[in-house]
Amino acid sequence: xxxASAPIRYEFLYFTMRNVKFRIGLFILLFFxxxxxxxxxxxxxxxxxxxxxxxxxxxxxxxxxxxxxxQDVFSQFAHGLRSTLIVGxxxxxxxxxxxxxxxxxxxxxxxxxxxxxxxxTNIVLVLPTLAxxxxxxxxxxxxxxxxxxxxxxxxxxxxxxxxxxAQTLSLRVREFVDLARMSGRGSLKIMLTEVAPNMLSYLFMxxxxxxxxxxxxxxxxxxxxxxxxxxMSLGLMMNNAVLWxxxxxxxxxxxxxxxxxxxxxxxxxxxMNVGLDEVFNPKLRKL
Amino acid sequence: MLTxxxxxxxxxxxxxxxxxxxxxxxxxxxxxxxxxxxxxxxxGSGKSTIGKMILRLVRPxxxxxxxxxxDIFALQGSAVKDYYRKVQGVFQDPFASYNPIFKADxxxxxxxxxxxxxxxxxxxxxxxEDALQAVGLxxxxxxxxxxxxxxxxxxxxxxxxxxxxxxxxxxxxxxIISMLDASTRIDVLNLLADLRNRGLSILFIxxxxxxxxxxxxxxxxxxxxxxxxxxxxxxxxxxxxHPYTEMLLASxxxxxxxxxxxxxxxxxxxxxxxxxxxxxxxxxxxxSICAQRPPALVEVADGHWVACHMRS
Amino acid sequence: MGLRVENLRIYYHTLRGYVRALDGVTFSVADGExxxxxxxxxxxxxxxxxxxxxxxxxxxxxxxxxxxxGRELPIWDWNQMxxxxxxxxxxxxxxxxxxxxxxxxxxxxxxxxxAARGVDYREVLPELKRRLDLVQLSHEVLGMYPIELSGxxxxxxxxxxxxxxxxxxxxxxxxxxxxxxxxxxxxxEMIVEFRNRGFVRSTIFITHxxxxxxxxxxxxxxxxxxxxxxxxxxxxxxxxxxxxxxRMLIAALPRVGVRYREERLRGIPGTPPQLLKxxxxxxxxxxxxxxxxxxxxxxxxxxxxxxxxxxxxREI
Numbered sequence: 001x002x003x004a005s006a007p008i009r010y011e012f013l014y015f016t017m018r019n020v021k022f023r024i025g026l027f028i029l030l031f032f033x034x035x036x037x038x039x040x041x042x043x044x045x046x047x048x049x050x051x052x053x054x055x056x057x058x059x060x061x062x063x064x065x066x067x068x069x070x071q072d073v074f075s076q077f078a079h080g081l082r083s084t085l086i087v088g089x090x091x092x093x094x095x096x097x098x099x100x101x102x103x104x105x106x107x108x109x110x111x112x113x114x115x116x117x118x119x120x121t122n123i124v125l126v127l128p129t130l131a132x133x134x135x136x137x138x139x140x141x142x143x144x145x146x147x148x149x150x151x152x153x154x155x156x157x158x159x160x161x162x163x164x165x166a167q168t169l170s171l172r173v174r175e176f177v178d179l180a181r182m183s184g185r186g187s188l189k190i191m192l193t194e195v196a197p198n199m200l201s202y203l204f205m206x207x208x209x210x211x212x213x214x215x216x217x218x219x220x221x222x223x224x225x226x227x228x229x230x231x232m233s234l235g236l237m238m239n240n241a242v243l244w245x246x247x248x249x250x251x252x253x254x255x256x257x258x259x260x261x262x263x264x265x266x267x268x269x270x271x272m273n274v275g276l277d278e279v280f281n282p283k284l285r286k287l
Numbered sequence: 288m289l290t291x292x293x294x295x296x297x298x299x300x301x302x303x304x305x306x307x308x309x310x311x312x313x314x315x316x317x318x319x320x321x322x323x324x325x326x327x328x329x330x331g332s333g334k335s336t337i338g339k340m341i342l343r344l345v346r347p348x349x350x351x352x353x354x355x356x357x358d359i360f361a362l363q364g365s366a367v368k369d370y371y372r373k374v375q376g377v378f379q380d381p382f383a384s385y386n387p388i389f390k391a392d393x394x395x396x397x398x399x400x401x402x403x404x405x406x407x408x409x410x411x412x413x414x415x416e417d418a419l420q421a422v423g424l425x426x427x428x429x430x431x432x433x434x435x436x437x438x439x440x441x442x443x444x445x446x447x448x449x450x451x452x453x454x455x456x457x458x459x460x461x462x463i464i465s466m467l468d469a470s471t472r473i474d475v476l477n478l479l480a481d482l483r484n485r486g487l488s489i490l491f492i493x494x495x496x497x498x499x500x501x502x503x504x505x506x507x508x509x510x511x512x513x514x515x516x517x518x519x520x521x522x523x524x525x526x527x528x529h530p531y532t533e534m535l536l537a538s539x540x541x542x543x544x545x546x547x548x549x550x551x552x553x554x555x556x557x558x559x560x561x562x563x564x565x566x567x568x569x570x571x572x573x574x575s576i577c578a579q580r581p582p583a584l585v586e587v588a589d590g591h592w593v594a595c596h597m598r599s
Numbered sequence: 600m601g602l603r604v605e606n607l608r609i610y611y612h613t614l615r616g617y618v619r620a621l622d623g624v625t626f627s628v629a630d631g632e633x634x635x636x637x638x639x640x641x642x643x644x645x646x647x648x649x650x651x652x653x654x655x656x657x658x659x660x661x662x663x664x665x666x667x668x669g670r671e672l673p674i675w676d677w678n679q680m681x682x683x684x685x686x687x688x689x690x691x692x693x694x695x696x697x698x699x700x701x702x703x704x705x706x707x708x709x710x711x712x713x714a715a716r717g718v719d720y721r722e723v724l725p726e727l728k729r730r731l732d733l734v735q736l737s738h739e740v741l742g743m744y745p746i747e748l749s750g751x752x753x754x755x756x757x758x759x760x761x762x763x764x765x766x767x768x769x770x771x772x773x774x775x776x777x778x779x780x781x782x783x784x785x786x787x788e789m790i791v792e793f794r795n796r797g798f799v800r801s802t803i804f805i806t807h808x809x810x811x812x813x814x815x816x817x818x819x820x821x822x823x824x825x826x827x828x829x830x831x832x833x834x835x836x837x838x839x840x841x842x843x844x845x846r847m848l849i850a851a852l853p854r855v856g857v858r859y860r861e862e863r864l865r866g867i868p869g870t871p872p873q874l875l876k877x878x879x880x881x882x883x884x885x886x887x888x889x890x891x892x893x894x895x896x897x898x899x900x901x902x903x904x905x906x907x908x909x910x911x912x913r914e915i
Binding site: 184 | 339342343344367368371375376378380383384385386387388389394397398401402446
């Protein structure tokens with residue numbers, strides 16, 4: 001019916017870029033990424049140093065005001081944003097990779113291996129993340145954001161693995177996979193070159209959701225005080241703000257920037273995901 | 288060349304695999320050199336499962352499949368590749384056989400990488416052009432395109448050309464023209480027939496009796512996973528013995544004469560009993576013996592076998 | 600009265616422009632006539648069938664008029680068509696048997712469908728049961744879920760549902776393509792039976808399988824690349840086809856009795872033109888063995904004999 005001359009991938013790009021939801025999400029995300037890159041250049045102070053008057057509202061000297069202890073909120077925000085995005089990227093990346101590895105293997109190989117991997121997935125899925133973290137926190141007295149990112153990645157993959165396994169199960173019975181088997185291709189090669197590329201859109205969406213999830217998870221951990229012991233993050237800022245009663249004291253400038261940023265980033269990622277769903281699912285696609 | 292010995296395939300279905308579905312039951316036949324065998328059956332007859340087992344894509348529950356005397360499921364490592372060098376398949380849906388996000392000629396590249404890694408690009412391109420021309424395609428028209436830019440007929444020819452690149456002896460063609468348009472299907476069918484002259488054997492799986500008649504030397508009629516009748520194609524079509532074969536023949540729409548009026552006996556939602564003949568519930572000539580025990584496949588004439596208590 | 604379609608043009612709106620899926624089609628179907636609609640995939644036969652009842656984007660109405668029993672069908676207006684759908688015009692789409700709502704029992708689904716058209720289920724029930732008997736389905740199916748029925752049985756249910764209100768026009772789109780030969784025969788016989796009993800008046804039976812049409816249709820219309828190339832009574836189409844495309848289509852049909860070793864059939868070389876920018880003149884020109892200069896101009900669809908229409912310069 002449609003005599004397409006452009007390859008499919010360009011068509012996807014076209015529909016992707018035309019999708020308003022995706023564009024809005026991408027714009028917000030890019031804004032925060034740019035901010036994370038640029039803001040630290042303007043941050044004049046060490047985020048943890050006591051540099052100004054205590055509890056000062058925003059002013060030309062301290063753009064976002066200062067904390068109860070006289071730390072510069074803008075410097076904290078600039079560095080916190082950067083580390084929050086890094087945690088999201090690394091944590092989301094690890095979660096996606098593990099999910100792909102385990103989901104793809106379980107779905108493609110099937111049989112006993114599938115049973116074992118499935119059981120493992122379910123165990124990790126129900127593992128009480130907080131309890132584990134408290135134990136880890138007891139052992140690792142010094143924790144950086146990298147440790148946090150790895151931890152988040154290692155606990156968030158199960159649902160991704162389950163979703164990818166289901167996709168793989170439906171793809172592996174497709175005839176082009178049979179054809180690859182009849183071409184003498186090994187299982188690993190078929191998984192990587194035949195099955196995975198067909199889920200590319202799906203994998204990308206998984207990553208976006210994992211990214212958002214990792215940002216949110218990190219904020220939660222930081223907020224309840226199980227975050228990094230050093231450095232700064234948006235969740236840690238909120239943790240401190242609440243701990244030192246920023247809201248009852250009317251120090252809104254301490255609480256709102258990190259809260260708004262986390263909400264906006266996670267929200268943007270989810271909106272992008274909905275937009276991509278419309279792109280990849282032709283039934284939802286508008287011409 | 289290829290022998291099936293009492294091949295049975297049982298699938299476990301339902302929750303926890305409690306129920307069993309016998310897709311193929313106790314099927315034995317062979318395919319000789321330069322022979323076109325039609326495997327005829329309706330949906331649920333197990334014909335595609337047999338094709339997939341021959342292609343090593345599905346493992347039989349019981350029975351053995353031998354190719355040139357060797358059990359094909361006992362093959363290991365490079366022997367598997369050697370098997371696929373000689374036995375290949377083409378499936379029903381031309382579009383499903385291609386990975387939609389890659390160019391269609393990737394199926395050839397795969398063959399090159401896996402079977403002929405030592406051949407230079409120039410030599411390979413020559414070989415590929417020869418194969419494409421052998422299936423009636425003009426290489427410059429069809430190479431470098433995505434599957435959706437080619438027609439169903441072109442895609443099926445591609446798959447046949449892919450098989451020709453190897454030293455193929457047996458081609459399993461599973462309903463390969465049922466999704467093609469009338470204007471191209473006959474050409475693909477003729478192409479298959481011509482391949483026999485190159486020394487190929489073909490297992491032609493179809494639900495369409497007129498296609499089976501057009502092309503095959505020998506026919507096997509399947510019903511619910513069992514062979515009900517088999518023999519030389521011309522003989523089966525001229526003197527069908529099994530009531531199921533008769534019914535199939537009477538149902539084929541033809542352009543010489545119209546259907547006999549209102550003879551249909553539509554399927555009902557009744558589970559067939561496992562003790563008797565599988566066709567018992569639909570059979571117009573069934574007797575009490577047919578419900579009691581399954582009929583054996585008996586040779587009634589030279590090479591013509593039928594599994595029916597009433598007709599053998 | 601029947602159906603009359605005049606110069607119908609339906610295009611598909613795509614990124615690259617308009618695809619002329621249906622480019623000026625004129626024909627009529629008489630009362631009680633079963634018209635077969637044949638042609639290769641992409642020739643516009645499904646577009647034609649669907650445009651008469653379900654015209655929605657990306658399908659775009661360009662021009663043309665449709666009359667059913669003397670009343671004009673407002674096919675370009677989705678809401679106005681509601682009055683006609685199911686009551687006067689009914690469609691059985693290709694995969695209808697797989698599209699039944701899996702969470703509803705068949706009886707309840709029918710009741711809801713009727714309620715949406717302002718018809719009381721209980722009033723129709725006796726007739727519904729009679730029709731189930733006719734297609735050899737037990738009344739128990741009304742209390743069953745679609746998944747409990749086989750494909751052939753679901754197809755029969757769909758046929759009963761779509762003809763329940765005795766529509767003037769039934770459009771059956773490839774309803775036998777996915778069925779086994781024995782079920783195919785049963786479904787075809789039901790189509791004829793429904794017409795004989797007056798459940799439907801006119802039928803358009805869309806299929807790519809010409810031999811099925813020979814069995815059941817009164818007349819056959821052959822389409823090619825969005826246009827009608829020939830329409831005639833069934834016997835005429837098979838015994839004395841006038842358009843080269845029809846002739847080649849029929850010659851390419853495999854039949855029991857024809858074997859490769861004895862008689863080699865031939866297909867039609869080439870592929871249909873793309874309809875984004877169709878070539879001027881006769882659209883079959885490039886594949887036609889008897890094309891000549893005149894074919895540079897589009898041939899008109901004219902009546903060469905009573906009830907025999909052809910669009911070919913060689914035949915005029």
